[in-house]
Amino acid sequence: MTKGSNVSLTALSEDTDAVVVSLRWNSATGDGDADVSVLLLDADGKVRSDTDFFFYNNPAAADGSVQLLGKKPTDDGNEDRISLDLTAVPAGVERIVVAASQYGGSTFGELNDLRVTVADRAGEALLGFSITDAGVESAFIFGELYRRGTDWKFRAIGQGYETGLAGLATDFGITVDEESDEESTDRPMGTAEPATDPGTVPPTPSEVLVVPEQPGPVRSSPVEPASPRARGPRTVKKKITLPRTVRPTLAENDSWRPARLFPASSLKSDREREMRATSVLLSVMAEVPEFGRRLTAAFGAPAGRMQTFVEVALPHGDSPKRPDGVIRVERAGKLWTALVETKTNGNALRSEQVQNYMDIAARRGYEAVITLSNDVELEGRPLVDVRTDGRRKHKVTLWHLSWAEVAHQAQLLIRHEGVGNATHAWLLQELLHYLQHENSGCHGFQNMGPAWVPVRNGIDAETLCQGDPRALEVVESWEQLVRQVCLRLGGELGRKALPVQRAKRGTDPQTRRVALADQLCDDGRLTAEMRIEDTPGVLAIVADLRTGKLRTSVDVQTPEGNYPLTSVKRLVRALADAPADLHVETLIEDGKGPRGTLERLRPEPGDLLPKDGARIIGFRLSLFKSMGATRGNAETGFIRSVDDAVDRFYASVVAQVSAFERRSASRPRVKEQVAAG
Structure with a gap:
């Protein structure tokens, strides 16, 4: 698309009820970065309230219409993705503005290949727009989706702001509050938020749109963390996070073990680990909406009522197949379904097994197959090879999720971004404890592979030559x-x-x-x-x-x-x-x-x-x-x-x-x- 042009989404695809908007950029040094934001505007071109502004500290709408999916690295930069469920957008919203901003004096002229793309829920790109005239601007509107009757259209904008995020937000009716130096030093640097009881709502001092100070990694000694960068717009979003401070134990001695919702100590076989891990994860996804949406929105799932199932028998030839799990999401009378195949304890996914589930999903009209294992998928390097029948009209997409990504999203929600209530926070804490238990088999990537020792020996003996596949x-x-x-x-x-x-x-x-x-x-x-x-x-x-x-x-x-x-x-x-x-x-x-x-x-x-x-x-x-x-x-x-x-x-x-x-x-x-x- 060219700057200022527009196109109807329905003219590009039959399935545009939900789309994924991706913003990409790169820099020669690898240091450049930006934060995406989304604004929902009414007929007057203003937000209805500050809650219509979505950014790093308010990443998802309660109705599921907007969800920031976060960044993922590409081969030469970053891609930041946004899931938009257009069927869930409130009737009073006429435009959805997609923007990005920089901080610390950086400008978009320092970034290369600024580009926005829109894809359908299956991940197939529908349109793209590149910005080639960025200069001293520290905020940019990449594009917007707007209503025309019952249809949605996309307009390529490419408008920049030298006044940054605050200037952009003010133009659309967001209340901006610049934090003063005195306010930023109220709490001594290096101190964490006060500890609170997990069953109560902890204080939320950061109604101002500021990244909270966090202590260093839990595996390390306490350090003085980097100070948060002050950012202006306010949000009324209040969520519950769990404190890092461990409450004093009431046990008489160390041999007393706390009761856990998801015990892992008795797991012995790989089959037991796979069944337990699948059931634990899918049950928490269904009960904690923020967590379930966070994991499935990236796969094209709508925001709606989620139910999850395990060990479901599905017909396939002479004998039925039993995927480890099934995820179903209902929205406006429509169902989105994904089959789940799980591996734990470093076991590899099997192409034949995944291929069977892809074929079953295609025949039954399901939308996706999700694989889950300790392996981390690399760009351009799928973990399993499957074939797709191009003659089939119904498309099934294959997605991969690593256990490390599951733990990452749970940690973000319960420690930093917050969830809706204390029970949800506790459920995520129990899930995280289970994933980190030595018997769960869900520790993420933990083996350098069979080539590691031969390669090290080859380097020591100076016998390793270029082109060696190991x-x-x-x-x-x-x-x-x-x-x-x-x-x-x-x-x-x-x-x-x-x-x-x-x-x-x-x-x-x-x-x-x-x-x-x-x-x-x-x-x-x-x-x-x-x-x-x-x-x-x-x-x-x-x-x-x-x-x-x-x-x-x-x-x-x-x-x-x-x-x-x-x-x-x-x-x-x-x-x-x-x-x-x-x-x-x-x-x-x-x-x-x-x-x-x-x-x-x-x-x-x-x-x-x-x-x-x-x-x-x-x-x-x-x-x-x-x-x-x-x-x-x-x-x-x-x-x-x-x-x-x-x-x-x-x-x-x-x-x-x-x-x-x-x-x-x-x-x-x-x-x-x-x-x-």
């Missing part, structure tokens, strides 16, 4: 692990954590993985990057299989307007609680500058200054640790060592240096204000 298997397992680390960390922090994929534009995912496999054969290293919301730079991970060391690092920019020695001293002060073995390296324009451990630099910060007076452009902070040797997730395993390394680095370094960047960056602006005065 190296490609290890690279794919590494990518699954990194994606799972992002899910876990994002759920614990309540912030978006996404892997960064650096590749030439137009490179398909498999070509990129082959290049990384060849690099592994040459230098014996696995590399990855992840971007965590509200943290400086990109967190880099390098696993050197030759030395057996893991390196986690982040680059910190020096603020303009500060003397070099001042910047160095402030950095060292900000890292007062960082590990003594933290490596600090000065980055200069024409090469590498001085470096040393924090233990040596604390008494003499000036040692980080280049002797020739070269301009400092930043600092690289790195921690090293030994990595596990085994392919699994045991205490001595590689996967566990990567988890621990990322947790330790975030908690002890990244959270502290985030505060350094904010304080340092604010000082030049203060000087400018004084000078202007």
Whole structure:
């Protein structure tokens, strides 16, 4: 589509009762990001109330008409998706505006390939619109859906705002409240929200649209987290979250075990684990609407009354087939049905079994087949190969969900975004406890695969050659692990954590993985990057299989307007609680500058200054640790060592240096204000 053009959705597809709107972008550095928002407008072009504004802190409408599905990484950037159930949109709403905004002084001119697409509930793209003239704008309206009689049409807009999210929201009647510096410091940095009884509603201090402060990952020691970024529009949305603080136990001794709603200690066989996990998950999805919608909206399910079933017998040839579960959603007299196939304990999905369910779903008019396992699906790399009969008019879509994604969504709801009542929060807490139990078999990706040991041995003996298919298997397992680390960390922090994929534009995912496999054969290293919301730079991970060391690092920019020695001293002060073995390296324009451990630099910060007076452009902070040797997730395993390394680095370094960047960056602006005065 071109800017200003419009098209009727019914002219593009017979099934447009529900659509998925996707916003995409990328950047050369991998650092660019934006937040999507949706506004429901009446005939006057204004919201009916502030609750018609949906954003990161108010992601779903109670009637299911709007649901923000969150980001997923693409090969060269990010995609943010929105589910719109057009049959559920209130009659008083005439337009649905889809927008995105940036923060911290960033603009859309720094992003590439801005694009919006609209797909039907089966995932088939109907239309697309690219924005090519972005510049200094910090907010953009990508497009809008609007009513024409009984039909919905889409208009490509591409209008930008230099005033950001606040300016955009004000234009459509949203109440904006800019948080003052005094208000943002009411609660000491690093303190969590007050603990409350799980059966009561905890205080909700963030009616203002602000990301709450959260402690570091639960696996790490307490840290000072990055401060929330203040954002203006208000929301009256109040939801219940569970406190992190554990209530004192009434047990006489440690041998007393608390009663659990979903016990897992007696599970022994894989079949038992699959049946229990399927029943537990589907029952909670049906009872907690926010959770059920969160998991199924991405698969094209409407918002409506959900019922779930297990061990359903369905005719197929001479003998019936029994999928592990069935999900049915009723909306306006119509049924959406998905068959569920579950695997636990690292067991792989079987193509033949999934193919049977696809055929059954097609014959019975069902909409989807959902596979659920510990594996994390990679872009361009389906977990199972199935064939589709193009002659069939009815389309069935195959979707995959990892147990790590299920735990991630549960963690976000009960710790950060909230659910409708205390009982729902408790149910999600019990589900999360079950998924994390050692006997559940739902721990997510936890095995680097059979190629791991031969590849390590080949690297040690220098016999691994480019083109070895085992190296490609290890690279794919590494990518699954990194994606799972992002899910876990994002759920614990309540912030978006996404892997960064650096590749030439137009490179398909498999070509990129082959290049990384060849690099592994040459230098014996696995590399990855992840971007965590509200943290400086990109967190880099390098696993050197030759030395057996893991390196986690982040680059910190020096603020303009500060003397070099001042910047160095402030950095060292900000890292007062960082590990003594933290490596600090000065980055200069024409090469590498001085470096040393924090233990040596604390008494003499000036040692980080280049002797020739070269301009400092930043600092690289790195921690090293030994990595596990085994392919699994045991205490001595590689996967566990990567988890621990990322947790330790975030908690002890990244959270502290985030505060350094904010304080340092604010000082030049203060000087400018004084000078202007």
